[in-house]
Amino acid sequence: MTTLAGQHQPRSISKSIVNRIKQRVLAKRGPMTPPFELAYRHIFVLPSKFGLGFGFMLLFMALGALNFNNNMALILVFLLGTIAQMTTLIAYRNLVGLRIDSIHAEPVFCGEPALFRVFVTNGGERQRFAVQAGVNEPQDCRDFPLHTSKALQLAQPTNTRGWRELPAFRLETRFPLGLFKAWSWIFPQSRCLVYPRPARKAPPLPRAGGGESGNAHKGEGDQVHGLRKYQTGDPMQRVAWRASARHDELYSLEMEKPQEEACELDWDSLTGCDVETRLSILAAWVIAADHKQLAYSMNIPGEQVAANSGANHRAQCLEMLALFKS
């Protein structure tokens, strides 16, 4: 036991004590993992920095007014004090009853910020104003009119591939005067997939046809094969706008499938670099192949994907790379 305690540095001890107190205080207040509704026990109210300063000014004014028995000044002080006090309740009511529905984040490439979208619903007791969200500092702010649902965005920096957890964050408000801050901790169990950072100087895309890199251009100049009715899921670029306008119905261009063979994105073809660099290069290749609308297969130690193309395929490949464990 003594050895355990001895391992901690003083700073981390105090930090861990604070954390433990926080955990203990928060543990009694029920689940705070979405979806849940902010209730009385979740919400804390304390004066903001400005509120403290304002309070000191009021104290000073009250002292002067009492000393000179200046009753109008005293009335002003008491009115201001009462208003300030009332704003604690208003701030609390601005949060209580809000429902945190869910938190979503689209996968990002390493280095880009992970954007967590926190969906919050105002059930409709009253309007809410300037509800902010942030991990340390408030990052986003929204008004919530009656019966609305909106997303607050939390951006988290990413440095490594894999899952990026959203740490505990706060939903807070300083409505209406900024004198008091009401907040609630939220412990999300949501994470964002971070793809490997695509290599900037990746080797050229390996082509099945023995490295005929000249073919790449041919693939782009695809001939239009014909028109067909629009189906959900067709990319916007392929909608035949003119034809659609003529027929009052949406039409998509049917493209001629490239007749080339699929490229093989092979882990083993990359030699002489470490794991992360390999993953980066593979990611860059996936992007490039997808961009050129080529079919590609991928092969990494322990896993293989058959040749295919499209958004789902791309996502599958990138996820494999992101979660690769050597």
Place this chain on the structure above:
Amino acid sequence: MSKAGRFSLDRLGILWMIATLGISMFPQLLSMPVHLVPITLLPIAWRLLAEFRHWPPVPIILRIIATIIAVTALVMTFGGLMGRSAAVSLLVLMLSLKLLETFSVRDVRVVTSLSLFLCATQFLFSQGIMMIIYIIASLLSALISLMYAHRREAFEGLSEAPDTGRDLFTELSFGMRLMVLALPIGLTLFMLFPRWSSPLWGVPEDALDARSGLSDSMSPGSIQGLFMDDSPAFRATFQGSLPSRSDLYWRGPVFWDFDGTTWKAGYLIRNLLADSKPELKRAQFRYEIQMEPTEQRWLFTLDYPALVPTGTRLSMDYQLITNQPITQLRTYAMASDPGFRDNPDLKLPLLRAALELPQGFNPRTARMIAEWRAETPSDGAMIQRALAYFNQQNFHYTLNPPLLSRHTVDEFLFNTRQGFCEHYASAFTVMMRMAGIPARIVTGYQGGWYNNLGSYILVRQSDAHAWSEVWSKGTGWIRVDPTAAVAPERVEQGSVDSLAQRRHMLDFAWLLHARNTFDLLQRGWNNWVVAFDSVKQSRLFTNFGWGFFDSMKLVIAMIAGILVAAAASFLLMPLILKLRSSRHQDPLVRLWQKFNRKLGKAGFTTNPSMGPRELATMAGGQLKYADEGINRIAELYILCRYSPTDGDPAELAALIKGFHPPQQS
């Protein structure tokens, strides 16, 4: 934060902050020396222009220079930074200069908060009832400014604009609601909050500006400014009989020493205390005076005061002089006996002081008095002759007399013959002294306006007056008002009504009348709010039957009350919340819960996870005797719940009501 973003964000916030500052400094702008006003307004104008023309903040060097210039101007005007006017003017100037660098939310908040502080300092100068409007306006404007500052802070740096329009109307009504809701609590606090019976620190005397009322010297023309001033000097509420108009001479500073131009109170005489004062039981008039602060030391009374309030002394010439300058509204009870004999025997040094005249002044008057004295040896006849002279010669009562130079009395008596009370009193007193009759000058107020609604006499600064007193052995000092000999209407009608033309543009009789009537509100405000102190507070508590509270106990009681309230809310709040949540909205659920409670009492503990049928089977198994009833209720509940057209909730309610399973012991 980009430059453009910083300027474009919530212009309204900046404008409301400027409005708040403008409202808060408005009374000070009116009372400040005129040349400081443009210096104060300049930075505000700059900030307004900067807002619309997107100017950047002023460089720090320029700001420092502007500050130095402004403070120098202020120090040169006031001769230092001591004194309330100077200090508050400094605050106004600094706040105004602060606008040169006010661009961030933080600065907006600082300026708004300090504007509220400035607002509080204005009550050092006036606590009149009109200040309520001032309080409301500045408070509302400050609230709106803070609300905009908060919104700006919350949405600052976001690409998306706030999606709910909180427009001006929303903010205004919100601010108003805040104020109205705060009013009852604020006023309760005001009444209950313990007051200090004596201040912790006093007002330094050099901080006073002696802003209104009579002064401690008099030279002809010196109280001229007072005639323009319609602000109240004091209010007197009489018990019993009202004095007649000719008795309404409110005694103030008394002057003995004359240097040819100026009358002054002799230092010695002012510090001599009265040997005797009227007996209280013989006092004919009993009244209470509510006196506006003068920052001087005189209390005003009718002749002659029979009471000496605490903290005052009665001088030998019956001035009531306070130990401390009167900086707050002051109320004192007074009784007066007009029949009292003032010093029937005068000691020789005092007699000399009452006869002394400077050498080499007013030779013509001296010659005339010497001629008169030869013809009329009796003192009484001399007085009558002097008054008759004023009355019969071509003298005019006017508030705009020509200026007098060295021989003030000569010029007045023989050349200009125009003047008001000071001129007549001064000339008459000099004439009496030349004739060997002891005489002195008394200043104060004469008359007043009787407010029928409030049954009190309102005396305004414009009622200021000066008269003479002459002494004769045996009868003592007797009041003689030479102004009454010239303009009897001055005494009968009051100073303002006796004038032929208006004093200024807005000087209408009906307006003054309306103001006199309106003063009733001001008096009530004074009584109930401005003069509310620890004494009135304890009196209020006594009326409520809490006479045992003094302020120390009150502090303890308040702290105890807050603790009890906090503890109660901690204990009760979860309970209240539980109650609220357990009281289900759906009437069917409430009925079902009631049924479950009844089963519980009978000894069958229900489980929320049980469906109605399951519950009925289990409960029926356990409570066999009630099997039938339980099943019927469960079936009806299911019917009501899932087929509302067939089930009748009223029937279910009746069934559950009539369900009485035998209690299990």
